[in-house]
């Protein structure tokens with residue numbers, strides 16, 4: 371049993387916790403990590419961002435080889451899928467990435483404990499084994515909760531991770547299903563739906579709202595839905611799944627109109643339940659320690675990530691703000707910098723979001739709908755990739771860049787991109803907006819030619835005055 375005293379004990383080694391631990395060690399703190407999983411990296415590296423992107427990339431290449439190369443004069447025999455190799459590669463990518471975190475922990479002399487971290491009181495954390503017995507009792511000056519999130523359950527639908535799966539099960543299917551029904555048209559559902567559609571499944575997406583991707587700019591969403599429908603995804607919007615019966619061969623779903631009306635049944639081989647994620651706080655001992663929650667069940671923190679108990683901090687998915695890996699990491703860095711007396715800060719208003727489908731969708735800042743609701747006078751600059759020479763050369767002209775700027779000051783308030791490289795392009799917008807750039811500022815920056823980022827310059831010029839190439 372460990373009887374050392376630490377400066378910081380971090381609970382949870384996801385992108386929030388592991389990055390915080392490394393930064394804290396760099397700043398001279400003696401750090402312990404408590405993680406209940408066998409590997410580091412949390413949801414993101416083990417069952418989230420990384421395996422899903424590995425499958426997205428493999429399935430994208432399969433799709434390209436099968437459909438998109440003939441236009442370039444490259445004629446192949448129809449490609450065959452080696453499903454075992456595709457899944458093996460995904461596993462190897464995850465393995466290398468989680469091992470990379472273990473290496474960084476060793477490099478930064480972070481002591482790790484495998485087990486469930488329970489806060490006994492400020493300054494004391496117990497590490498419990500699978501049997502619930504205390505394996506280690508850690509004394510510490512500070513505690514950082516980075517316990518992340520879990521899948522939100524859907525009433526009437528029990529996830530068995532075989533025929534009715536969560537995102538975790540959808541990354542591990544034993545074969546390509548004939549008909550996959552995705553419940554929930556959010557980012558994760560559409561990414562995983564795209565993977566299995568590209569690999570040969572028929573995919574139906576059932577969504578309660580009458581639109582997909584809530585929170586995304588309306589104009590982008592409409593374009594996005596059309597693009598996905600063209601690829602073969604079927605949408606059933608304004609519909610709610612009330613029951614799932616997995617007793618037969620496949621799964622029979624009962625589906626009702628969201629606004630009420632007659633129910634119908636939908637047959638599926640596999641059902642993916644993807645209606646969102648909720649903070650994970652089970653077993654942390656929050657109530658006993660006196661750590662308060664918000665009305666929405668997340669851990670309440672102040673501007674410096676301190677909870678209602680001095681010396682106990684929380685970051686990432688378990689607190690407010692977008693549930694994204696890079697946001698969790700920035701929270702972690704700012705939190706530990708503040709603990710050592712520096713001025714850590716994260717601007718949650720400028721956390722970029724990306725949907726890694728094809729086309730990709732990426733945005734940062736406000737949508738048109740948010741600006742309208744806030745009564746802000748704004749102007750729009752739009753530039754289609756059809757007008758961008760590099761996009762034409764690449765054969766990827768779907769989509770556009772949309773810059774929203776303040777009508778009076780020209781300050782950029784939001785950037786929304788749908789296009790092949792939207793996820794990479796959005797970094798430029800985030801950087802510019804962090805420095806309070808105007809549309810004119812972005813439009814006057816010399817962009818290399820020919821690059822797809824010239825579309826960003828042109829959209830910014832369009833918002834400020836006039837684009838050159840349109």
Ligand SMILES: Cc1cc2nc3c(=O)[nH]c(=O)nc-3n(C[C@H](O)[C@H](O)[C@H](O)COP(=O)(O)OP(=O)(O)OC[C@H]3O[C@@H](n4cnc5c(N)ncnc54)[C@H](O)[C@@H]3O)c2cc1C
Nearest residue numbers: 382384385386406412413418419487518686687693694695
């Ligand atoms: C399929 C999928 C795809 C995603 N893709 C992306 C993406 O492309 N980009 C992106 O930004 N985000 C993505 N996300 C979201 C991203 O994974 C999360 O936002 C991110 O992991 C949150 O980081 P975190 O550190 O707060 O928590 P987590 O990554 O959830 O890590 C929390 C860790 O804490 C551990 N833990 C919890 N309680 C205890 C305890 N009491 N004791 C010990 N350990 C504990 C858990 O085992 C876990 O390892 C995706 C999520 C999913 C499910």
